[in-house]
Structures are given as C-alpha cells and as structure tokens.
Amino acid sequence: MGRAVTMCLAMALTLSACRDDVVVVGSVPAAPRALVVSYYGGAVTVAWELAPEWDGEAFRIYSRRDTDPDWFFIAEVTSCIAGFCTYEDLNVAENQTYEYYVAAVGSGTETATEAVSVFVPTVTPPPVPDAPFVIALDGANYLTWGTASRGAGDFSFYKVYLDDAGSTFLLGETDSEGFLDQLAENGSTYSYFVTAFDSDGHESAGSTLASGTPRPDYHGEWIYAFEDQSTLSGFRFKTDENQEPILIAGTDPTRDFRLESDGVQWSLVPGPNAAVNLTSWATSALKCGVAADADCADVSVAPLANYTTVPVELVPQTTYVLRMDEGGGNFNYGAVRVTFLGFDQADAIMIFDWAFQLQSNNLNLVSPAGE
Secondary structure, rough: OOOHHHHHHHHHOOOHHOOOOOOOOOOOOOOOEEEEEEOOOEEEEEEEEEOOOOOOOOEEEEEEEEEEOOOOOEEEEEOEOEEEEEEEEEOOOOOEEEEEEEEOOOOOOOOOOOOOOEEOOOOOOOOOOOOOOOEOOOOOEEEEEOHHHHOOOEEEEEEEEEEEEEEEEEEEOOOEEEEEEOOOOOOOOOEEEEEEEEOOEOOOOOOOOEEEOOOOOOOOOEEOOOOHHHOOOOOOOOOOOOOOEEOOOOOOOOOOOEEEEEEEEEEEEEEEEEEOOOOOOEOOOOOOOOOOOOOOOOEEEEOOOOOEEEOOOOOEEEEEEEEEEEEEEEEEEEEEEEEEEEEEEOOEEEEEEEOOOOOOOOOOOOOOOOO
C-alpha cells in the first residue's frame, strides 16, 4: 500500500477511491484518534483512542521503515480496554526510523490516522552493576552496591532479582543503590543479583550473586526517616519479651528516639523522656565478646553526664548512648550502633544494632563476659 492510499484513508475516503478492486459495502468507520508511537526496551508500542462514533470495528496496523517505498500490514487488533487500544511491535531493528498508522476497518472500508514515526536506537545497556553486598537483618535482607552503572549518561533505574536454584524472580525496582527485601524469612538463605536499565528500557546483564540469611537478633534493626515513613520512624528499646513493636510511629510519645533525614544528613532525635550523650564513639562492634578481635572497640559503660535533648548527627560505624528518664530520679541506658545510612527502594533508612540495660541506674551496657 503506497502513501497515496494512506492519504486517502486519512481523509476518511473509501479504498475504492484509491484502488479499483475494492467494492464499498456499508458506512465509513470512524477513524482512530490520538495515535502515539513510542519505543522502549526493544519494542515499539502503538497506542490510540477510540473515536466517539466507534461501532465495534477492528483495527489494522501498518508499518514501514522510512527508507521503504511500501507499507506493510503487520497486525489486526479486535479488542480495546476503556476506550484505549495498544499494540506492541517486537519485529524492529536498531538504529532505524519506523512509521506507523492505524485504520479502522468497516465493511470493505478503512479509515486511517496520519502516520507517526519513531526512531529505534542502538541497543547499548548500562554497565553491569557492581556486586551487591547483603546485610542480613532480623526478618529481612538489605542489599547495597556501587555506582558503576551510573557511568551511563542515560542510566534510569535498577531491578533486583531473587535467584532460586537457577530460577529467577523479580523482587522490585529502585533508583538508588539499595533495596530492602522484607519477604525474606529468618533461617533461610537467599541469593540476589541486580541489573541496570537505561532511559530507553535496555537492561544490562546481571551482577554477580550475593547471599544473605536473616536471623533473629538485636542486630540488624532498620528504621525509616520521619520525612519518608513517619509511622516507621520511631524506636523504643525492647524492655520486655512481650513488648511489641519496637519500631513505632515517630510521633508516638513512648518513643525513645526517631530518625530524621533530609537525604544528605541523618539525625537521631531523642524522644520526650530521652536524651543522647553529646559524645559519640567510633566502634567496630556493639559488643566485643570473648572471641572478638584484639582491637575490637565498643561502648561497655554509659557515661553518667553530658546528655542533651537536641538532635545529633549520625555517622556509620559509630555508637551513641541514650538515657531514658523513668521518673523519681531513675534512668535507664541504651546504646545504638549505626551500621549503615542510605536508602532502600525510595526512602532514607538506617540499619543499626542496639543494647539496653534493664536495671535502673545501671551504667553497664555489656555483661562482664561481653555476651
């Protein structure tokens, strides 16, 4: 079919006006409206709207490269959803410009849109993401990786996959170098890999695999920034096995602290009855046990003074000591060691370990054995 035929169709004329072998039967169908043609991820999507006068006619899709003299009938669409129709053309070559038009098909009659062109770029995926590092948490795994894929100027986002004995499952997407898998269960090992996408939907090869095994512990807690998820931004030390939850709303008056972040700086904000020591300690562990390295550093005794109720800026691999006022001149002491500050799929997050002394006015945060 030549362009002259297309122009006849665009003017809602019958094919018999352009070809002598077509016999007109029935009324002229309403032409499709608002044709949009776009490329993404190796395919061209052709989309259009139904005309108000549409009466159930099918649609034919025609295509050609801009260097071709003739048009080719490539598909027929017989059903649309909510007044909107789409077709995906996978038979396209890179570095080519294609033209498309859509015609409504009546009884011996086609009425078409004007042609719309789209360029199919060369397929050049972003660099493969760096190998992820998995932090095993209590009932979750946190993945983080480097920024190698951002070297591509058209980098867009990442996809995170679960690898289960060679079978892969998409867990989700993120535009940051971090992902929190809250579906992971304690005691099971999970393996992950990450791919990168550019703005044209081209996906890189997968990163190397990384594994993690969640486990119940007071290590590897996580908390969100108040600005992103206020209901999961507060923390209360667990003083009783039956006391739940530890993670609470950042506005809860029983919180011991909450996390705040502007995306650049993370801050610990003491709760209504809490204060944080003005001194922070660079540490290698929350608690240095009997089998710890000789140079292991922790905070085993809480300071007696120098506490403040103003927010303090947080730094990874650093321990902060809090004092909670129990009333009557009595205090309880707890320690928070920050292991990671960053982002999950979208929100600011802190991963940390913690310890809490149940006895009032006891400054010892670690037992004598370091357990």
